[in-house]
Amino acid sequence: MKLFDGQDTLTVKREENRFIVFLTGTQVNQQELKFIKNKTDLTASADEEYAFQISYKLTRNAKSLSSLKAQAKSEIERLELALKLKNLIAQKSGYRIPFVHPENIFLTDGKLSFVHVGMKEGVVPMETDSALFLSQYKALILSILNSKISYENLVGGEASLRDKFSQSLVACSNFEEVDALLEEKFSRERQREEASTIKVSKGRYSFFKYAGSAALIAAIIMGVLTFMDQNVTIPKQKAIMAAQSDFITNHYDKTLEDLKAYQPEQLPKEARFVMASSSIHLAD
Numbered sequence: 001m002k003l004f005d006g007q008d009t010l011t012v013k014r015e016e017n018r019f020i021v022f023l024t025g026t027q028v029n030q031q032e033l034k035f036i037k038n039k040t041d042l043t044a045s046a047d048e049e050y051a052f053q054i055s056y057k058l059t060r061n062a063k064s065l066s067s068l069k070a071q072a073k074s075e076i077e078r079l080e081l082a083l084k085l086k087n088l089i090a091q092k093s094g095y096r097i098p099f100v101h102p103e104n105i106f107l108t109d110g111k112l113s114f115v116h117v118g119m120k121e122g123v124v125p126m127e128t129d130s131a132l133f134l135s136q137y138k139a140l141i142l143s144i145l146n147s148k149i150s151y152e153n154l155v156g157g158e159a160s161l162r163d164k165f166s167q168s169l170v171a172c173s174n175f176e177e178v179d180a181l182l183e184e185k186f187s188r189e190r191q192r193e194e195a196s197t198i199k200v201s202k203g204r205y206s207f208f209k210y211a212g213s214a215a216l217i218a219a220i221i222m223g224v225l226t227f228m229d230q231n232v233t234i235p236k237q238k239a240i241m242a243a244q245s246d247f248i249t250n251h252y253d254k255t256l257e258d259l260k261a262y263q264p265e266q267l268p269k270e271a272r273f274v275m276a277s278s279s280i281h282l283a284d
Contacts (some may be wrong), residue, residue, distance in 0.1 A: 003101045006136055006155035008125045010099060010116070011050070017058050019106075021116045022050040027124040036122050054123070056115045058106065065102040065112060069144050076193055079186040082144045085137065086179050087111050095120040097128050100136035102143065102151050138169055138178060236262065240271045243278075252278035 003010050011022040022045055028036065036042050045053040065081075072078045088105065091114055092098050098114040105112050118125035139155035146154075146161060153159035161167070165185060172178045243258035255278040264272050 001103065003099075003103055004152045004156065005100045005125065006139070007128070007132060008099065008118075010101075010104075010124065012103065012116070014058075014064075014103075017060050017062075019056040019058050019104075019115045021054045021056075022047055023052040023054070023124065025051040028052050029122050029126070032119075032122045036119065039119065040123070042123075054116065058115070059108070062106045062108065065105040065107075065140070065144075068107060069102065069147055072144070072147075075145075076186070076189050078144050078147070079182065079189055082141045082182055083179075083186060084112050085140055085144075086175075088114065088140075089137070089175055091117070092128070092133055095122070097125045099125050100133070100140065100155075102140065105140075134172075134175065134178075137175065138172070141169065141178070141182065142166055236266075240267065240274075243271065243274050247274045247278060250281075252281045256282070 001012055001014075003012055008027075010027075013020045013022070028042070028051065033042070041055050042052055043055075045051055047053070068081055069078075072081050084107075088098070088100075097118040097120060098104075099116045099118055100114075104115050106115055120126060136155055139151055142154050142161060143149060143151040146166070149159050149161070161170075165181075169178060169181055172181060239258050239261065243255045246252075246254040246258060255274055259267065259271065259275050262271075264275060267275065
């Protein structure tokens, strides 16, 4: 995989627990080989296309900035990730010159760090300046916040963003201004998210409040219907069935006894017939 940082291009390979950087003969100052080998794991390259390679150890679950970008779905998550970049600023010091690219930045113990770091007049990247490093830093942030645009296009100046925040960030003259602008945007976004959460919570409360009231009313109605069923309907049905049975067996007095709790108008047609017939038979 070839990576471009706005100045240099490197070929790298990610294995399960290793990150390998392949270097041509011109990307290594061979007059400084002893010093370089003392500081890095520089060896002859196993790939004939390259002269050297440097292997870096990675933890098995190490995640690159590129993969972290893909996982950040919401604006607040992308801003939180972008804010972690400030830890990278201090990693450029002395003869150490970081190769700035999302595929060369990994999350370790909650902090983002460069894997391959060049050496001044030793290993690519061999040189940089504050303006280049600042532009690379801005490109990293913009590539996180605008996931559809690649870092290479941003750092190479091939892509320009027209939204107000992006233009304000590009106009920043130092790292402090960039971080302040980013923190301000993060604060606004967090306030907006919290306000949205409160609004949703109130809406859910209203829903459950009215839904609960409706459920209570339904429960009361069901209770009344159940009470009516158990204390009125079922006893009446039992009385009618008993009366019909007694009527068939010519126990007319028991038939009237079964239905004595009910007025004729409270009974169905068949029960009224049984009641009337029993009264006639007893009168005879």
